[in-house]
Amino acid sequence: MAEAMIEALAEQLVQVLKKPGEYVLEFQSEFNDMKTQLDLMKSFLADAYKLKRKEETVKTTLSMLRELVYDAEEILTDCLLRAEYRKEGFQCCSNFTPRELIFQYRTGKKLKDINERIKKMQKILKAYFKTIGQQSIHDDRGSIGKRWTSPVYDESAIVGLIEDTEKIIGWILPENRMLHQVGIKIFYSKQVVDRFEKRIWVSISQTINEEEIMKTLLKQLGEDVNGLDMAQMLPKIKQLLENKNYLIVMDDREGWSSCIIIRTRIESVAIEMGVEKARIHQRRILNEEESYALFCKIAFSSKEEAKQHPELEEVGKVIVKKCHGLPLAVKTIGGLLKSKAQSTEVWRRICHNFHDALTAKESENSVMASLQLSYDELPIRMKQCLLCFSLYPEDSEIGAEQLVHWWVGEGFIEGRNTSTTMELAFDYLSELISRCLVEVVQHRGYDGRVYSCRMHDLVRDLTIKIAREEGFCSLDDQGRQRTTARSRRLSFTNEADVRSMNKKSRIRALLMMTSSPVQFNRNIVIEHCIEDLLNWISSIERLAKLPFSIGKLRNLQLLVLSGCNNLQKLPLSITALQKLILLDIGHCPIQYLPQGIGRLSNLQELSGFKLVGADNKDGCRLAELQNLLQLRVLRVNISEESEIAEEELTVLTHLKQLKVLSINSEGCDKEEIFQNLERLSPPPHLEELYLRHYRGVLTPQWINPTSLCHLQYLCMENGDIKSTSPVFEGTNGTTWKVVGLCLKFLPRLHMEWEMVQRVMPRIRYVEVSHCYMLKSFPCNIDKLGVWRK
Incomplete structure (x- = not known):
């Protein structure tokens, strides 16, 4: 992520140095020096990222560089804020107070130290490259079409599994009062949609509880869950489903309904939940023809369109063969190629990179290889956006607005003359969906604008792995959050998480995903934060008025x-x-x-x-x-x-x-x-x-x-x-x-x-x-x- 961070900081410095008299005249030479060093650093960062999985020294240096850029951003923010306060006549920031003189001395010293550290890192990285200045294949300013919608192909369309589909629909459609338990997903079939008045999908992670399950059910039934306690929820669900035909799909755990579909990778889980052996549907891989049909639906719009590009068709079939019939691998690589120019050279390069990422004897690696390749090919800033998903719990349904607000607030999105940052953020989300890295859960009917989304568990595994390597957030090997002195982004699902945040001072993003009132520890300090900010955030539901200090x-x-x-x-x-x-x-x-x-x-x-x-x-x-x-x-x-x-x-x-x-x-x-x-x-x-x-x-x-x-x-x-x-x-x-x-x-x-x-x-x-x-x-x-x- 150092690429994106350096680019963002360099852009800030350009704006600041245009009007030094208004901002940071005292440190103009240091900021000029920093801008020069960062521009030089950008010229070979792409090469460094190609080696980071092979060279431990490079990997360590990039980690240090990320922390250095964080420090530089914080200093620049301090300077800009103090300049604003000075313009407004704040006494604490006037030029000749002892407090201001101390600030100037310490800031100048920090800036010189940062510039020296950047120069040392350049020397380390240059030792690994014969040429400097090779352009990155990533183009962050490339065209991103305005995609408010989900991918153009119909995700409900089934490729290569028609007989399997008909068998499972036959299991669940008979008109009787038996409780059906079926080990597979067949949620979007037209026959199923027509048969059931209510269809509900509940994803169940290892940590979910009964209250969360019932809240999910009520939300999908269109009910407001605010203020409802456990004793009120179950009767409410019963009332809403009474005398209706309904289908409830629950991943990995049992529930209550006239038909339950259990989706699990482990056969013993289905058996323990009472599913008959005869009604466990085993996933099968696609054959080459089915795989290529699925690929064409995504990379092109159909097989017919693919035939209009015979030079790409040949490369596409080679790529599909490497996916070993695994649908997620086919979809992901198809989504990646759809986003690229229809150039044989580009497709052959991606095919070659895909080959390097695979091992011949492990077909399952084709999924992770396709996901990794799709991530590597993302524009720089979009990589940061994707890594934000690593902070959400498994199987979370994520509100699109909350997500894009986060991206904009942290500066991951660079506005353009033709689009606002908010509009561009929704375009980024649509692009991630189009590349099959994110799945749509709910969208607006008339134009497909995404309301909520989720991430496939394998894609989430990859984002957790990369987020940990990149220092994006603090996670252990199992993807569980751990707070450290250098934690930048945290997500809390319960009050115990909040208590672990003692004396952390470098937090940039804080996701509160608990519905219970949270009591913050008074020892918590957040950079650039006003004294009572956490108090009114922690009591937001009872909030009667904002503090006047919000203006700071x-x-x-x-x-x-x-x-x-x-x-x-x-x-x-x-x-x-x-x-x-x-x-x-x-x-x-x-x-x-x-x-x-x-x-x-x-x-x-x-x-x-x-x-x-x-x-x-x-x-x-x-x-x-x-x-x-x-x-x-x-x-x-x-x-x-x-x-x-x-x-x-x-x-x-x-x-x-x-x-x-x-x-x-x-x-x-x-x-x-x-x-x-x-x-x-x-x-x-x-x-x-x-x-x-x-x-x-x-x-x-x-x-x-x-x-x-x-x-x-x-x-x-x-x-x-x-x-x-x-x-x-x-x-x-x-x-x-x-x-x-x-x-x-x-x-x-x-x-x-x-x-x-x-x-x-x-x-x-x-x-x-x-x-x-x-x-x-x-x-x-x-x-x-x-x-x-």
């Missing part, structure tokens, strides 16, 4: 407080967080945001914005948002106290970057506010619109294909709407570009499917629930119905 977190980019049910107020100091790109206070009882939010010029996402009335002198009005020119996502909540002034009706037109707008009027019956909502001028490039609890009889006039000519997705939920306005159907032949439509809990809405098809010719996904007056829709309108083109 000058590097804070993401602040997500959604779901803090007692949070009443945000301090005025929050307006000092100039680097903030995301502020989420959704589902919090906050009455208003403080004035000054408009100064957060880098803000890209604002969720939970409460529209205030004229009587509120301290709250942020809608007019102030017109200064947030980088805003991409805006979610507005409207209450009885809300007001929209005449001059505020056109505010949204100033937000030319806005892509997603949500307006929620829950609990508001004020006629005046709905009259003004009717007159809003929408942002010009809106792509997604969510209208919830709208009390008007007709849809607002501005919801039409002319005003929203870029709209891709329209969602209307929980309202009194009886019909769409006449302009909804367009004028002078204009039609919508909408591809996704969601209508839920609109019992009075009259709408005909023929009209939808006519005005939305590109429609390919419709989701409907409790809309009883819809006519001729091709899906269930009473309960949840979905139509896909």
